[in-house]
Amino acid sequence: MPSPFGPWQVWQDAPPFTAVSLVETLDGGQAFRWRRSGDFFEGRWGRHVVRLRYAAGQLGYAVAEGSDTATTEQALRTYFATGTDFEALTETLPWRSDPVLAAAVQHFRGLRILRQPFSETLFCFLCSSTKQIPQIKTICETVARDLGEPLADGSHALPGWDALAECGEPRLRAAKLGYRARYIHQTARFLASQPGWLEATEAAPTEEARARLLELPGVGRKIADCVLLFGAGRLEAFPIDTWVEKILTCAYQLQGWKLPQLQDFARIHFGETAGYAQQYLFAAARAGVIAQHKLD
């Protein structure tokens, strides 16, 4: 059986990744449908299937046979937010006066915030509570295989909210979603009853969009901010999970601060693109770049 993928092509004008920051961007918890396979990554979003590899200092890509190359290339540019200059944004972060952030920036230079489909980002992060990244990926694959439309290479897209609204909670439970199945079912029913609600939310100013997301069952502040950051390009959104909370309280000496206070600190200290700083810190904490003893 021939490879269902076309030839490797050089991605001219690719974002300035390093090998490290490419891996962290694709597989560091922003997105859950990339998997490493040999010397390349294979990923899916919307109806796109793409392979990416870092070779000889250049980024290469290959698209599935039967999918339109020009369409996929445009989707790549959107997905990687090539219109955003993350190198310039890094310079605006306060790393010169912040040794914790400086260590993270040095290790993960080139890290990007993806611009994923809003609807899929909501689904993935509704699956994410108290789950580790490999488990979230497994759930997404199971749900896609069970409920999603077939793609060019025979794999499956994630189901849309219309399909999720139709399928019923037991079917979601079967996909190992556990208590998250009820949240997804209820959210799907809500979205089905409110045509255009998701699109209006994506288009709304950040504070209003966050307030709307918080109306959804199973969406609290952390998940809302993940959806805004990774699915709507709102770089000011600063998701605080257990890792980031630990970094802030321990490495920034903010013991005793509550979540709302930490949100204020992040906005004031990191500024307009605090969410980008968050991703550097999150990556560094997981990688152990921020000394573990400082995080206890």
Place this chain on the structure above:
DNA sequence: GCACAGGTAGATT
């Protein structure tokens, strides 16, 4: 067997 994992919502103080 049992604690714990990139949370949230509802109950209880």
Place this chain on the structure above:
DNA sequence: AATCTACCTGTG
């Protein structure tokens, strides 16, 4: 308004 606790399930 702050602080518990239940909620599913895979992993160590």
